[in-house]
Amino acid sequence: EAGVTQFPSHSVIEKGQTVTLRCDPISGHDNLYWYRRVMGKEIKFLLHFVKESKQDESGMPNNRFLAERTGGTYSTLKVQPAELEDSGVYFCASSQVGGGPGANVLTFGAGSRLTVL
């Protein structure tokens, strides 16, 4: 079974530019989550999709961040315009919907490292 795939693995951009991160969850996983870790800090929740709907976006830091999941498959996280403090590692995770052991287990991608200069 393919895992959660994130692209790009590393992106270096200048302040004010735009970056789009992509996450391909495990096939059939309706739950999709975005997390991020900024330098020296803990991993923080950003938002949660169930299929194409945003279930919880309370962790999104501000309106420069836009997450989409059209069709309920892959998801993108766009940062526009990027600021220095957006630098960090952005993780995507997915899980099954419903009861049973699989629904409780998040599978994480390797992360996308964003560096804003």
Next chain:
Amino acid sequence: LAKTTQPISMDSYEGQEVNITCSHNNIATNDYITWYQQFPSQGPRFIIQGYKTKVTNEVASLFIPADRKSSTLSLPRVSLSDTAVYYCLVGALSLISGGYNKLIFGAGTRLAVHP
């Protein structure tokens, strides 16, 4: 949302058993306890999950006392490759979405295994 507290770091030697305890005093009735392992430049990886008593799988055991206010991850006979950060998370499934309500990561426990 239940907050978790773990030791910041631990040291061990190859072949020893390692026990990492996590405190979650305000755990809710519907919360599960899940442990993840993270290596540098990788995402967190699921190790084990439990609700109460003891759970064992091929890599670890999880001990949860009756009051569920803490849990202990036990790694038998660690090796150098077990050097990683270990996170204890507490959270409940949403009855609406079937997915986890947002999980809160703590600082984790940095385990160093020495030869």
